[in-house]
Amino acid sequence: MKSLELVNIRKEYGDAVAVDDMNMTIRKGELVSLLGPSGCGKTTTLRMVAGFVAPSAGSVLIDGRDVTHRPPYERNTALVFQSYALFPHMSVAQNVAFGLEMRRMPRAEREAKSLEALRRVRLDHLAERYPRQLSGGQQQRVALARGLVLNPDVFLLDEPLSNLDAKLRAEVRSEIRGLQQALELTTLMVTHDQEEALTMSDGLVLMAGGRVRQSGSAQDLYERPADAFVADFVGRSNVLEGRVEGGSFRMKDGTALPGTAVPTARYYTLRPEKIALTSPDQGVPGTLREVLYLGAQTEYTVLLGTTPVTVIRATPGPDDTLARLRPGDPVGLRWNSADARLLDS
Amino acid sequence: MAKLVLPAGLLVLALLGVPMLLMLRYSFNSFDPLYLMKEAFTFGNYARAVVDPYYQKILLTTVAVALASTLLTTLLAYGPAYWLARMEGRWKSKLTILTMFPLLVGGVVRSAGYMALLSSDGLINATLRGLGLITVPLQLLYTPGAVVFATVGIVLPYMILTLASVIESIPRQVEDAAANLGARPGTAFIRVLMPLSLPGVLAGSTLVFILCMNAYATPLLLGGPQFQMMAPAVYDQFARASNWPFGAALAFLLLVVTVALTTLGSSVIARRYKAG
Numbered sequence A: 001m002k003s004l005e006l007v008n009i010r011k012e013y014g015d016a017v018a019v020d021d022m023n024m025t026i027r028k029g030e031l032v033s034l035l036g037p038s039g040c041g042k043t044t045t046l047r048m049v050a051g052f053v054a055p056s057a058g059s060v061l062i063d064g065r066d067v068t069h070r071p072p073y074e075r076n077t078a079l080v081f082q083s084y085a086l087f088p089h090m091s092v093a094q095n096v097a098f099g100l101e102m103r104r105m106p107r108a109e110r111e112a113k114s115l116e117a118l119r120r121v122r123l124d125h126l127a128e129r130y131p132r133q134l135s136g137g138q139q140q141r142v143a144l145a146r147g148l149v150l151n152p153d154v155f156l157l158d159e160p161l162s163n164l165d166a167k168l169r170a171e172v173r174s175e176i177r178g179l180q181q182a183l184e185l186t187t188l189m190v191t192h193d194q195e196e197a198l199t200m201s202d203g204l205v206l207m208a209g210g211r212v213r214q215s216g217s218a219q220d221l222y223e224r225p226a227d228a229f230v231a232d233f234v235g236r237s238n239v240l241e242g243r244v245e246g247g248s249f250r251m252k253d254g255t256a257l258p259g260t261a262v263p264t265a266r267y268y269t270l271r272p273e274k275i276a277l278t279s280p281d282q283g284v285p286g287t288l289r290e291v292l293y294l295g296a297q298t299e300y301t302v303l304l305g306t307t308p309v310t311v312i313r314a315t316p317g318p319d320d321t322l323a324r325l326r327p328g329d330p331v332g333l334r335w336n337s338a339d340a341r342l343l344d345s
Numbered sequence B: 001m002a003k004l005v006l007p008a009g010l011l012v013l014a015l016l017g018v019p020m021l022l023m024l025r026y027s028f029n030s031f032d033p034l035y036l037m038k039e040a041f042t043f044g045n046y047a048r049a050v051v052d053p054y055y056q057k058i059l060l061t062t063v064a065v066a067l068a069s070t071l072l073t074t075l076l077a078y079g080p081a082y083w084l085a086r087m088e089g090r091w092k093s094k095l096t097i098l099t100m101f102p103l104l105v106g107g108v109v110r111s112a113g114y115m116a117l118l119s120s121d122g123l124i125n126a127t128l129r130g131l132g133l134i135t136v137p138l139q140l141l142y143t144p145g146a147v148v149f150a151t152v153g154i155v156l157p158y159m160i161l162t163l164a165s166v167i168e169s170i171p172r173q174v175e176d177a178a179a180n181l182g183a184r185p186g187t188a189f190i191r192v193l194m195p196l197s198l199p200g201v202l203a204g205s206t207l208v209f210i211l212c213m214n215a216y217a218t219p220l221l222l223g224g225p226q227f228q229m230m231a232p233a234v235y236d237q238f239a240r241a242s243n244w245p246f247g248a249a250l251a252f253l254l255l256v257v258t259v260a261l262t263t264l265g266s267s268v269i270a271r272r273y274k275a276g
Helices: A042-050 A092-102 A107-120 A136-148 A166-182 A194-200 A218-223 A228-233 B002-026 B044-051 B053-086 B090-104 B107-118 B123-130 B144-168 B172-180 B185-213 B217-223 B230-239 B244-275
Strands: A004-013 A016-026 A031-035 A057-062 A077-080 A154-158 A187-191 A203-208 A211-216 A238-245 A248-251 A267-270 A276-278 A284-293 A297-304 A307-314 A330-334 A341-343 B030-032 B036-038
Touching: A004 A042, A016 A031, A016 A042, A016 A203, A016 A211, A031 A042, A031 A166, A031 A194, A042 A077, A042 A154, A042 A187, A077 A136, A077 B172, A092 A107, A092 A136, A107 A136, A136 A166, A166 A194, A187 A194, A194 A218, A203 A218, A203 A228, A211 A218, A211 A228, A228 A238, A228 A267, A228 A341, A238 A307, A276 A307, A297 A330, B002 B244, B030 B044, B030 B244, B036 B244, B044 B053, B044 B244, B053 B090, B053 B144, B053 B185, B053 B230, B053 B244, B090 B144, B107 B123, B107 B144, B107 B217, B144 B185, B144 B217, B172 B185, B185 B244, B217 B230, B230 B244
Parallel strands: A031 A187, A031 A203, A077 A154, A154 A187
Antiparallel strands: A004 A016, A004 A057, A203 A211, A238 A248, A238 A267, A267 A341, A276 A330, A284 A297, A284 A330, A297 A307, B030 B036
């Protein structure tokens, strides 16, 4: 297994900057997710690693070797396409063996290896089928097998779960992660789905507007977001705008929030599940506006002054006072001021 | 729906089928220099068309020119078709229209254009002479090569458009996947793009082959008086010799050979790719 390093990578299309001075390292055997809204430059980055897009500046290093100017077919990367991109005129076995054939492996050997790779994704019994005869999930697994049979230096996944239905997604998610860890594949995954990124990765890189906004572990991004954008994008967050006056944070509508504040802070961010709902005489008083029953959890929207704040709690039992709350009732919000993050931008 | 389809279908049948059947019937009649066509039922016209070395040679020339033109057209069209299919943005529709543009001008006019290009004081010879590369004009016009050249030029748009529409339906990611798996451009073409675009190649070359087999103006104008192909020969029988039965027999011979060769060609190519 090899490491992957992007050094000051930049990509311009005319006047538009798709990727701006990006740096990132994936250690051997790690899975790093490139996360961000559509158009943030994550797919362009992936395509630069695969060699389909030439960077305007910067370099791509695989195991310390500069491959920036190598064509795709001379890089030992394996890309699993969002659309799977299986060869429709080849059988499953031929699809999986294609890369080995390009590497001039003798027929007997490549047939054995392909079958082994198919066994890993539990599709060896469908080796003679054609892609069109398979379900979406099975095609996805063929695409995975076609990549991992090559024992690639870098495994690239482009939105691997986006074409699967919700139930299958969880299954394939753990399957991919299992394979990646078992084979110790250095993997770069592109996704816009934060849940996918949080659950599957060793590290995350959050991109927006062609730039890296924050990188780190899932906990880093969730617990310690660098800015309001990260706080809002990763998980759900109440991002309350305002400024610091007389040592405390005051929202735009004038409501003061507890906790000592950095003088420069402009955003007060708070995770919905960190807030407790109490009676109005305890905590910050507000008015309940909406109650959304989500099954295991219930989501409450509370107006603090004129600002809506989302609170998520475990759904209360029938005897709980919370169960009697109706929109319009006065409530109090309480939270540990350590759970609040005050951010400058 | 059926009420509308039925009369339309009958009309098409009448317009296409009846003349064909009439012609088929004529081809079994006999010819009399005095009375022209006489009611009969004879295979004599077909026998003559097949046995007479003069017509054998015409048929052979026709098949050879059509095959050469089809092959050359396919080779020449693939690159532009690929380029057009993979192009994006506003240039794509403009270039597609530009490709169709020659079809607005009839084959006769375009053949005349090729005459102007190839004749002894035409553009090519004049240019070469102007550059001092030759002193005596090259004999370009009235050669089999000129016929193939002009035929290719005339049928090229059909081939490009047919191929482009099929290549467009092949996802680009499939090509990317081949490159990602280690296939060099040439290998990716032979192993992935070519087999996937085969339906387009078959459709295009069938269409073009039929057009070439039935070419009339091009062989007449660019081949010169000594050069003979089937369509002009059929015309000669009808218009000059007034031998309708023999003309009809030649026409059906041309039809049968065209159908047989296109069927054979398609199945051979399709089978070869299935096996490989």
